[in-house]
Amino acid sequence: MKSRRILGVGLAVMAVVVGVAVVAVGGPAALYSARAQVTEDVAPDEVVAGFYGWYLEAIDLQAGENPLVERSYRSSEYLSEGFVDEVDALLDSFHHSGYDPFLLAQDVPVEVAVGEAELVGEEVLVRVEMFWGGNPEPSERLVTLKQIDGRWEIVDVALQVE
Numbered sequence: 001m002k003s004r005r006i007l008g009v010g011l012a013v014m015a016v017v018v019g020v021a022v023v024a025v026g027g028p029a030a031l032y033s034a035r036a037q038v039t040e041d042v043a044p045d046e047v048v049a050g051f052y053g054w055y056l057e058a059i060d061l062q063a064g065e066n067p068l069v070e071r072s073y074r075s076s077e078y079l080s081e082g083f084v085d086e087v088d089a090l091l092d093s094f095h096h097s098g099y100d101p102f103l104l105a106q107d108v109p110v111e112v113a114v115g116e117a118e119l120v121g122e123e124v125l126v127r128v129e130m131f132w133g134g135n136p137e138p139s140e141r142l143v144t145l146k147q148i149d150g151r152w153e154i155v156d157v158a159l160q161v162e
Helices: 027-032 044-058 081-093
Strands: 005-008 111-120 123-132 135-148 151-159
Touching: 044 111, 044 123, 044 135, 044 151, 081 151
Parallel strands: none
Antiparallel strands: 005 111, 111 123, 123 135, 135 151
C-alpha cells in the first residue's frame, strides 16, 4: 500500500478566480518568507507536500488573499525559476479568466493527498490526488521535480491521464 500525505483546506469549496485583470504585485512575497527552508536532505514528496500545504493555506478568498493574484508563489523555494517563469507567462496570457496552474482547476480542493516519489531518469514524479467537494473520486496531478543546485524543485504540474 502506498503511503500518502493528506492536506486539508477550509470548510467549503471555493472558486479560484484567477482574475479579470491579473497583475503582478511584489509586496506580499515577504509574508511567506517564514516557510521552512528547502534543503538538500528534503525528499521530493516532502517538497510537494510542503508546497501544496503552503499554497492551499495561502488561499483565503474571503479575505481576498490569493497567491496567484499576489504572485507570492514567485518567492517559493519549492518551485524552480523556470517553472515560475512559465506560470508568470501563463497568467499574463489570461485576458478575462483562467485556471490555477498549480491545481489545474478553477476550484480549490477540499483535500490533497501526496503520493510516493518515483525516480524516472533524472526527474522524480510525484502523484497528487485532489478531492473536490461532493465528488468522492479524486483527480490526479503529476508533479515533476528535478534536482537543481542539490535541492529538489518542482518543474511542472500536469494532469494525470490514465
